[in-house]
Amino acid sequence: MIHRTALVDPTAHLGHDVSVGAYTIVGPRVTLGDRCVLAAHVVIERNAKLGTGVKVGYGTVIGNDPQDLKYEGAETWVEIGDGTVLRGYCTINRGTAATGKTTVGERCFLMSYVHVAHDCAIGNDVIIANAVQMAGHVTVEDRAIISGLIGIHQFVRIGTFAFVGGGS
Numbered sequence: 277m278i279h280r281t282a283l284v285d286p287t288a289h290l291g292h293d294v295s296v297g298a299y300t301i302v303g304p305r306v307t308l309g310d311r312c313v314l315a316a317h318v319v320i321e322r323n324a325k326l327g328t329g330v331k332v333g334y335g336t337v338i339g340n341d342p343q344d345l346k347y348e349g350a351e352t353w354v355e356i357g358d359g360t361v362l363r364g365y366c367t368i369n370r371g372t373a374a375t376g377k378t379t380v381g382e383r384c385f386l387m388s389y390v391h392v393a394h395d396c397a398i399g400n401d402v403i404i405a406n407a408v409q410m411a412g413h414v415t416v417e418d419r420a421i422i423s424g425l426i427g428i429h430q431f432v433r434i435g436t437f438a439f440v441g442g443g444s
Contacts, residue, residue, distance in 0.1 A: 279316075291328070303339065309358065323351060323370055327358035327382065334364040342369045342394030344412060350374040357382035357400065368392040372412070381418070393430075405442070 278284060278296040288302045291310035296302060298316040306320045309328035314320070317335045324339035332338070339354045341347060352371035356362075359382055366386050371377040372394045380392065381400035390404050393412040398404075402416050405424035415433045416422070422434065423442030434440060 285322075297334075306339070315364070324354040324356070326356045327360070329359045330356055331361045333362055333366065333388070336362050336364065336366045336368075338362075338366075338368045339370055340367070342372045342412070344372045344394050347372050347394070350376065352394075353377040354379075356380045357384070360384040360386070362386045362390075363388040366390045366392070369394045371395045387424070399436070 279298045281298045282296045282300045284302045285304045287304045288306040290308045293311045294308050295313045297314055300314050300318040302320050303322040305323045307325045309326055311329045312326050313331045315332060315334040318332050319337045321339040350373055354368050354370050355377055357380060360380055365388055368378060376395055378392060378394060378396050380398045383400060384398060384402045386404045387406045389407040391409045393410050395412050396410050396414045398416045399418035401419045404422045407424055408422050408426045410428045411430035413431045414428050417436040419436060420434050420438045422440045425442060426440060
């Protein structure tokens with residue numbers, strides 16, 4: 277179901293049984309897999325692919341321009357894997373350079389207010405708690421857990437099964 281106040285660009289592709297909430301914007305070159313659920317006031321600006329069964333919480337912004345002075349308007353992307361859950365007010369920026377992308381793997385759980393900057397790569401089955409703020413080019417490998425209120429410096433790699441403690 278697409279709410280009557282939602283705006284969906286004609287170039288967007290929506291799979292079967294997709295739900296788009298009130299005042300949500302789905303921009304150009306966006307693909308929503310089957311059974312995606314977008315809450316109210318979500319913005320998927322452009323150039324984003326969401327897999328099957330992705331759930332996006334209230335006020336989340338996906339696919340906006342990267343916050344990088346090197347960005348010169350290249351066509352860059354965000355990809356979010358099947359079964360991932362993004363709680364309210366997350367932000368996920370597109371990649372920086374041509375063909376660049378920011379990726380979030382399958383079955384991830386990003387809690388409220390998580391920021392994933394340009395060119396980050398998050399593996400599968402990752403849990404990221406509230407208000408984690410990632411700078412650009414961060415890699416988080418499969419099954420890592422990141423506690424809340426953490427700032428992650430650019431180009432950091434967090435390994436498979438790593439646990440990062442809160443407030444660090």
